[in-house]
Amino acid sequence: MDIDFGNIKVVGFDADDTLWVNETYFREAEERFAELLEKFETKNKIDQELFKMEMKNLDTYGYGIKGFMLSMIESALELSNYTISQKTISSILTLGKEMIEKPVELLPGVKEVLSLLSNKYRLIVLTKGDLLDQERKLDKSGLSDYFHHVEVLSDKKESNYRNLLDHLEIQLNEFLMIGNSLKSDVLPIINMGAQAVHVPFHTTWAHEEATPEESVNKYLTLNELSEILKYLN
The missing domain is CATH 3.40.50.1000 (HAD superfamily/HAD-like)
Structure with missing residues (x-):
């Protein structure tokens, strides 16, 4: 042309x-998120459900790490049938904070x-x-x-x-x-x-x-x- x-x-x-660099950190967080929830679902299912939740929440939270954090928490609640521990919720919040603090x-x-x-x-x-x-x-x-x-x-x-x-x-x-x-x-x-x-x-x-x-x-x-x-x- x-x-x-x-x-x-x-x-x-x-x-x-x-x-x-940005997207690399989201992919790394998704990997760690799947590890936190591995006793509830397969990694593929966890990835799929998290993406669906992000799409559902876009109009509410917009783009960025904070909306991603909230979508992870909401997905964790649903995937665990609301049995997820407070410790795991805290770990998910830590994931998001670590993303924000990346160099x-x-x-x-x-x-x-x-x-x-x-x-x-x-x-x-x-x-x-x-x-x-x-x-x-x-x-x-x-x-x-x-x-x-x-x-x-x-x-x-x-x-x-x-x-x-x-x-x-x-x-x-x-x-x-x-x-x-x-x-x-x-x-x-x-x-x-x-x-x-x-x-x-x-x-x-x-x-x-x-x-x-x-x-x-x-x-x-x-x-x-x-x-x-x-x-x-």
């Missing part, structure tokens, strides 16, 4: 699994890319999740100074993007979004008529997976973030 980013003035970055591990090339691009483009962060947690991670990342604006969205649908871009007075033909999720970072942007770059992460939450029919080749896919410098700098 022909790539022309000549009009781009503003570059938006997803945060989790685009700038730093921020930047992905390869992130600081170099932001340092170079910030000299030429207006950079913004467009992420979703828990506001407090995302602010904490950005602060710990040491990346704040590269960005003109940081927005934590409740979701990443076309309407969310349109409202934000309108508010920031960003023209569609001058905007480029970079992220790891086809469903949240790429396809809504393409559907709006703007441009997007997909940088896959090795682990993807099932809720963020796009079907092959949705994955139309109208965007650039890179193996790692540093490759964007061939096109933008």
Whole structure:
């Protein structure tokens, strides 16, 4: 496909699994959660029920670790037929707290890319999740100074993007979004008529997976973030 980013003035970055590691910690927590409940159900069943609970609770809790913690507790109660011990509930809470306290591990090339691009483009962060947690991670990342604006969205649908871009007075033909999720970072942007770059992460939450029919080749896919410098700098 022909790539022309000549009009781009503003570059938006997803945060989790685009700038730093995130999904890996959720997968690790799920493994430990299954171990805590192994006497009640098989690991596969526990994984399935936890995912169903997360989907059920999304509208109530939104995205992020705190909602994940509450979904784990609710799943544990149901899977154990409400016989789960207080000690195990406490262990589940500890799992979540440990996730919140994880160090921020930047992905390869992130600081170099932001340092170079910030000299030429207006950079913004467009992420979703828990506001407090995302602010904490950005602060710990040491990346704040590269960005003109940081927005934590409740979701990443076309309407969310349109409202934000309108508010920031960003023209569609001058905007480029970079992220790891086809469903949240790429396809809504393409559907709006703007441009997007997909940088896959090795682990993807099932809720963020796009079907092959949705994955139309109208965007650039890179193996790692540093490759964007061939096109933008």
